[in-house]
Amino acid sequence: MKRGLVVACFAVLMIAGWELLCRLKIWSPVLLPDPLAVGEYLAQAVRDGTLWSATLVTTKRLIIGYFLSIIFGLPLGLLTARFKFAEDTLGILALGLQTLPSVCWIPLALLWYGQTEGAMLFVVIMGSLWSVLIATDNGVRTVPPIYARAARTMGSKNLHTWAKVILPASLPFIVSGMKQGWGFAWRSLMAAEIYVTILTGFGLGHLLHYGRELNAMDQVIGVMLVIIAIGLLADKLLFSPWEKFLYRRWGTSRN
């Protein structure tokens, strides 16, 4: 409750500072619209449905791409941690591709998939798959071997040991890897949406892009605020429960 109050006060203070900057008239209102103008844009965009549909299109791409990354990244990470051969092949490939900024995939995705949802998903997956894979791999490697030994004496074997011991033991790493993967997915999707127009759906990135084309700074800032809000919301909804669980069980600090 008290923390909520602090957050609310801080937000009010930020908006007040922004309003003050506008009143000082250092920049033209075309470059820096006041909070009310941005609020009006947002209200109007909610009313005519453009904001809602753009948010829906974007989050749909994000969620599908991100979950595909996890579905593939997690088992592949287990594989590279377990088998030397996978480590020397797939592991090195993952390490190399992770260093490639995901915006670099956009030209290739467009040539392969055209201006379609497939191109968007491809960019999102390429952005997050590798970091999920590497985090899983790291997590598994740092599991103290004594856990698996203790489990073996209690009759745990192969698949059971992996599912019930190694995987949960590496959870702190996996969660932070998934969080990182989420961040990469979000960034690469925004880059892709700003960069290309996709005919099958109009996302937040496009809204931002057209704001610039129309010189509508209220739209640009409004959409940016929405993008920030989605990021915060995802953090609270997707990762907070996990981090709370880790904190409760492991007693480690939340970072």
Add this chain to the structure above:
Amino acid sequence: MTIEQELANVAPEKLTVEHVSKSFRTRRTTVHALDDVSLSVREGEFVCLVGPSGCGKSTLLNIIAGLESPDSGRILADGKPVTGPGRERMVMFQESALFPWLDVLDNVLFGLKLKPNLQAAERREVAQFYLKLVGLEKFAQANIHELSGGMKQRAALARALAPNPRVLLMDEPFAALDAMTREQLYGDIQQIWAKRRKTIIFVTHNVREAACLGDRVVLFSPNPGRIQEQFTVDLPRPRDINSVDLAKYSTEIMRALKRYLRPELTEVAE
């Protein structure tokens, strides 16, 4: 079983270590952790393996547990060769090795869930029984990081006892605890051993601890790891680690231990 055997009523041999050797190759040299070690342990016996670090006592324990395999020789449990870990031989490690992602009760349930023919309700009942036995019944829902070192080892003991193994293998389980907690656990482990009638093999480098707990103390020497002497500790239980009678035994064992550690020094001294 014939009537003669029944009448003779000798406790059967629970565990037999037959000519076990094991060496580890490092980059520079080969370490002979165990060299032709033979040992037999009777049903219900409390045997302590003592020796300086590097004498292979923990390696032997791991081999008996089935976590490692010997280069030569074999282990017989109830007359059957050991090929891998098994529920009838549970291990307690120096670190508790409790799983931090589970609470105390779920840790104890881990082994029970792998035991066939148990209903969920029965498993819970068994787990709670052992938590009570080690005095942690109020901490069933606690997280592992909330427990003190001593409580962690108690929880680990409950987890090892829960699947009802007949042999308990303990690898320096109290080494990382403070003296007060340790003394308390000496009492508890003797009590539990008397109540549940387990066969216990207990590895330690603490001679006094070995004399306090063991029916028999087996002395190892390092490089290569060999059994040098065995001592039978004939004292009533429960034993107090600070008793004078115990000190006699531990002094005798200590003297022997020093002889094998630095033979050249004792020769000069004597």
